[in-house]
Amino acid sequence: MSNAELTDVQTLRQRARQNVEDGPVTQDYKADREEIIRLLNGSLATELVCVLRYKRHYFMASGIKASVAADEFLEHAQQESEHADKLAERIVQLGGEPDFNPDNLSKNSHAQYVAGATLKEMVLEDLVAERIAVESYREIIQYIGDKDPTTRRIFEDILAQEEEHADDMADLLEGL
Incomplete structure (x- = not known):
């Protein structure tokens, strides 16, 4: 962006005073805020379901x-919980409400909650869930x-960690 494209300071100050109740969402926010909140809530559900499964x-x-x-499993559960917190925080910043309703989690999650009976099944289900998260987040x-x-x-940032999780699960699966 060249200097010719930058907004002058007076205009920035004037705009900042408009619609202050919108918090960090200024007039140059280009996304559909409701759609972004919907995507964030679906991802929040995904992370919470993964925490429970792990x-x-x-x-x-x-x-x-x-x-x-x-x-x-424990390390991944803790990291997935951190992801959920970041997503919930962003939802609130955008003026939405994070959906922690247990009745909605499995409906809105990209990944499924599959318990797995054996260690191998558990690792496989975690790998599948990570692959779903990787693709949906991309x-x-x-x-x-x-x-x-x-x-x-x-x-x-979350995607990078989900890719690491998938790699960890693939390595574990190989060793079983």
Whole structure:
């Protein structure tokens, strides 16, 4: 962006005083705010479902290789919870309400909650869920484009960690 394209300071100050109740959403916000909030809530549901599944797997892991897997399950549950917090915080910043209603979580989640009976099934289901998150978050990032750089960055950061989780689960699955 060249200096010729930058808004002068007086105009910025004047605009900042308009619609102050919108918080960080200024007049140059280009995204459909309601759609972004809907996408964020779907992703929030996905992260919360993953927290629950990883927590179950942590407590249910058994067998010779269970301790390594259980450590991964617990670490991933904590990271998924952090993702959920970031998504909920962004929803509120955009003037929405994060949907923590348990009745809506499995309906709105991209990933399914599949318990898995054996350690191998648990790892496989976690890998599938991570792959779903990776693909859906990539699509959301592309959809957002440059219309909401802050939300896009949040999704990019989460995506990078979901890719790590998928890699971890693929490695675990190989060893089982």
